[in-house]
Amino acid sequence: MLVTTDNTSLALDSNTPNVSKAIADLSLLANQSIGELIHANPDLLIFPECFKNNEDSIASNPIFELSIQNSKTFLNTGNVMGFIGVQDTQLKIQSRFAQASVIDNDDQGNQEEGSQEDYFLHYMLQKVLCVNLFDLKHSRNQTNVFDFLVYLFPYFHKKALSQGLYKEYQKKTYNDSNLKGAIDIKTHLQRNLPFRGNVAYRVREHSFDNPITQLIRHTIELIKQKPNLRDVLHSDSETFDLVNLIVQHTPSYHARDRHTVINANRKPFVHPYFTEYSGLQKICLQILRHEGLKYANNDDKAHGILFDGAWLWEEYLNTLLRPLGYDHPTNNTQQGGIKVYAQKFSGNNVRRYPDFVKNNDIILDAKYKRMKDNEISRDDLNQVLSYLFLYKANIGGYIAPTVDGNLALNMGLLNGFGGSIHKFKLAIPQQVASYQKFKKAVAENEVKLIEIIKGLSIEQNDSGWQD
Structure with missing residues (x-):
């Protein structure tokens, strides 16, 4: 098991036992685009599943790169986090804001260092997926792939059933x-001799009770x-209702049939209308097989689950900025954005999709x-300047996470059409005793960030604020 963080360069010490084997295994995946890896490794799940249409071109980026400098091998990561395994090697990429958790010692009044906890990744998933996590109670020092798969289940479940409950022709026998x-x-x-009025027969009929x-x-x-983990099944009323819907329409369920059902779903689900069921099928299989907890080592195929940190950060900020009146254009759904050309000369008029826009006057860009x-x-x-030009906006800025404390800076006034550029940083708490304390601390920092962003359209402070 190798452990590193996002946007980090990790030196792989050749003197460490088995590191040569680890480098050889990781070479099977290194420096390849995520799009290529997903195509070649069907059991590798990446979230969000709409990565192919992501404007940040995540599909063309590698999960990690291996490079050699001064006879040393370095593992270089980008914005992707999660768990991936190939052959005998497992790689865990945590958020760079993961910290050694602190355990309160009530008797002594002191604190001692606990295990490495990725509170920030859990928190962003909770906010974005609307998963109700009261606390993190998983086993310490364990790669909790299974937990993340369960967090994602309600999201995929809702998307699939938004297309309706799937039914297909099934062979049924009656008497x-x-x-x-x-x-x-x-x-x-x-069964029916002597004859008493019943007839045994077979029929093909549409049924909601299917593989x-x-x-x-x-x-x-x-x-x-x-x-x-079971609280995620009733984290909100919609999830609760959809779970009950499945239960009501699968009367033939029996726990002993689990292996048979898994075998019946060996082939990837393909349907011209129920397209969202494909992702749901994949995550269900991974949960049932516990594949995330037992990386395969019998071939060159990769297994695991990965998260696009840039997408998660952007969607997390959306939960903070949407109540302030900010629109969130999204290129993967072709919603919002602005046309580049006022008059179309040929072909389709391309659009640009800034992360957040308010009243066509304030443009904010999420940077993980x-x-x-x-x-x-x-x-x-150049990216923000182009947005300001297209929208004829007056204020542009960036929002990034940091461990150094909240920060807001006015970077200066612009020449040409005028306007100003700002930079904001949200402090991610470190050295906290529990997930509950982490949530409380980050919520306080969110309030500070929201208050200063509210003042953007009211006044511009050249000196900014910092604490």
Whole structure:
């Protein structure tokens, strides 16, 4: 097991036992685009599943890169977090804001260092997926892939059932007086002699009780058996209702059939209308097989679950800025944005999708990567300048996470059409004793961020604020 964080370079010490084997295993995945890896490794799940249409081109980026400098091998990560395994090697990429948790010692009044906890990744998933996590009670020092899979289940479940409850033709056998199919002569002779009015027969009919819905039902029943995770099945009224809908329409469910149901879903689900069921099928299979907890080592295929940190950060900020009146254009759903050309000359008029827009006057860009306080890279600056120009907006800015404390800076006034550029950083708490204390501390920092952003359209403070 190798453990690292996002946006980090990790030196792989050649003197460490088995590191050569680990490098050889990881070389099977290194420096390849995520799009290529997903296509070649069907058991590798990445969230969000709409990565192919992501404007940040995550599909063209690698999960990690291996490079050699001064005879040393370095593992370099980007914005992707999660768990991935290939052959005998497992790689855990945590958020760079993961910390050694602190355990309160009430008797001594002191604190001692606990295990490494990725509170920030859990928190963003909770906010974005609307999962109700009261606390993190998983076993310490364990790779909790299973927990993350369960967190994602309600999200995929809702998306799939938004297209309706899936039904398909099933072969059914009956033995009654309502004959409506082909007579099953053998069964009829065995069960209905002497004749008493019933006829054994077979029929093909549409049924909600099929291998896909049975797979979902078995997943639900497995989650119910996990005391620390089953609350996700009733985290909100919609999830609760959809779980009950599956239960009501799978009357043939029996726990002993789990292996049979898994085998019936070996082939990827493909349907021209029920397209969202494909992702739900994949995550159900991973939960039922516990594949995330037992990385395969019998071939060159990769297994695991990955999260796009940039997407998560952007969607998390959306939960904070939406109540302030900010629109959140999204290119993968072709909603919002602005046309580049006032008059279309040929082909489709391309659009640009800033992360957050308010009244066409304030443009804010979410940045999960590392950003220096007093510097803006050329590409980042050009991106926001183009948005300001297209929207004829007056204020542009960036929002990034940090461990150094809340920060808001006015980077300066612009030439040309005027306007100003700002930079905001949200402090991610470190060295906290529990997940509950982490949530309380980050909520206080959120309030500070929200208050200063509220004042953008009212006044501009050249000196900014910092605490």
